Amino acid sequence: MRTFLLLNGPNLNLLGTREPEKYGSATLEEIELQVQSCLSKYKINVECFQSNAEHLLIERIHSAKNEEINYILFNPAAFTHTSVALRDALLAVDIPFTEIHLTDPKSREPFRHHSFFSDIAKEVVSGLGAKGYLIAAENAAQAQIAATN
Numbered sequence: 001m002r003t004f005l006l007l008n009g010p011n012l013n014l015l016g017t018r019e020p021e022k023y024g025s026a027t028l029e030e031i032e033l034q035v036q037s038c039l040s041k042y043k044i045n046v047e048c049f050q051s052n053a054e055h056l057l058i059e060r061i062h063s064a065k066n067e068e069i070n071y072i073l074f075n076p077a078a079f080t081h082t083s084v085a086l087r088d089a090l091l092a093v094d095i096p097f098t099e100i101h102l103t104d105p106k107s108r109e110p111f112r113h114h115s116f117f118s119d120i121a122k123e124v125v126s127g128l129g130a131k132g133y134l135i136a137a138e139n140a141a142q143a144q145i146a147a148t149n
């Protein structure tokens, strides 16, 4: 059975109450359950992990390699704009991933315009709110299935 890792970075544990006018009203738990339910149609198992700590996200990416995780759905949150270390971790494990954002960082403050992930991601889904996680999950599932058929 294929397994995807749904990885979320800092402050996303506060979804639902965090700036709802920007990030929406869905909680992270609701999003995780929706992604799990969406991918169960494809018989894909989903592991979920959120952390506010960069080193814990790096370690979760490292262990994904040993666990033979097939794909990572990743919202790096503020680390998008700062973390060479998370970029290097993804390159080190060589697991394909999609970069997800609820908002469109490119239409926000200039310090959000640069991403350390977009040029190495299989796909970038941004600006679609919580629905973006489901679109990213569906696209990744279909691409994985097509690659093995």
Ligand code: DQA
Binding pocket: 010, 011, 075, 076, 077, 078, 079, 080, 100, 101, 102, 103, 104, 105, 112
């Ligand atoms: C975010 C966008 C980032 O710029 C921001 O720091 C976040 C959330 C998004 O999902 O829109 O924390 O990744």
